[in-house]
Amino acid sequence: MLQLPKRLKAAVLHESEVIRAGLTAMLSARQDLELVPQVQRTESWQFDHSGIHVLVVSHGIALELLDSGSDSDVPRVIVVAPSFGDQAARTLIKSGARGLLMLSVNAEELHHAVHRVGSGRRHITPSVAAVMAEHVGSPGITTREVALLELLSRGMSNKEIARSLGISDGTVKTHTRSIFSKLGTNNRTQAVAVATRRGILVSSGTDIETNAWPGDERVMTEVCGWPAAPALTRGRQPLADASVFNRHIL
Known part of the structure; x- marks a missing residue:
């Protein structure tokens, strides 16, 4: 079982100074977290992240960091974005993101997510979980x-x-x-x-591969611990309670 450090060390990376300052302020108010005040960007978002347990980042920065390889020393990543299509959310999870949060996240959920992710678990906000659940078993776009x-x-x-x-x-x-x-x-x-x-087309022009998983049901079952699709959905209707998703995926 993963042993938590006495005090989690976290950092916030975001292109927007306003958003970065807001997220940092919410986390700085917590005595059980140590915030790295400012991460300097050079030519990319690659930096010395030694000692950092959790990174809270934007969608674009997440893709850049997660594409850098499978280095076990890379901090666990929580992605904060205005919205997530089901395809974009699955791509981020497959790439290694451990948490997905809406930009409208409140301080309590942000703090909770950092601790869950820091302890080795996932945290996917309920509205994103519901979107993902709605399309479980849908045929993939090549x-x-x-x-x-x-x-x-x-x-x-x-x-x-x-x-x-x-x-x-x-x-x-x-x-x-x-x-x-x-x-x-x-x-x-x-x-x-x-x-x-749904995040199949990305308006920012970011190239997200969408045909990497042989089947949504297989991924939800094997990677996320999701039960078989018939138990999750009624036809093509979304789950009424997204907490069902979180109980299985988190």
């Missing part, structure tokens, strides 16, 4: 379909997409129908909107 969605979002025609991807018009139509079916949409505008909301 890498090629994500590429096509990116071009759809730019308003390109089938012929333009075909030329860009080096495929035929017919193949573009086949992929488009598959995307509509998987996302439960009827047209391009709806497909792009749903893909953006």
Whole structure:
């Protein structure tokens, strides 16, 4: 069992000075935490994190830090963002994030999350847990379909997409129908909107791989300790109580 240090050491990394100051202030008020006051950024967000147990970071910084490798000395990461699509949330968890919090988090939950994550557990805020639960078992979007969605979002025609991807018009139509079916949409505008909301398309341009997991149910079961999908959902309806999700995943 993981032995907790007497006093957790945490740091906040965020591109916004206002958000960074607010999160730091909430954590600084706690006597059982030691805050690293300021982490200096050089060319990237890679830095000497020795001795830090938990990092509270933005979505973009999380991707950069978690992509740096599987160094066991890297602090546990909690991601704070204005919103999480189910696909973006799963990608962050797969990459190694231990906590997901909304930007509207209050001081009590932030403090609780830092301690849970510092003790080796996960903390996923209930609203994000509910979004993830809603799409358990949904068919995944392939890498090629994500590429096509990116071009759809730019308003390109089938012929333009075909030329860009080096495929035929017919193949573009086949992929488009598959995307509509998987996302439960009827047209391009709806497909792009749903893909953006779920984090399949990332408006900031960050490249998030979305076809890395063979199946949502397998991941929830094997990685997160989630029971089989039929016990979690009623058809395609989200769980009424997101705490059910947290009892299994955390």
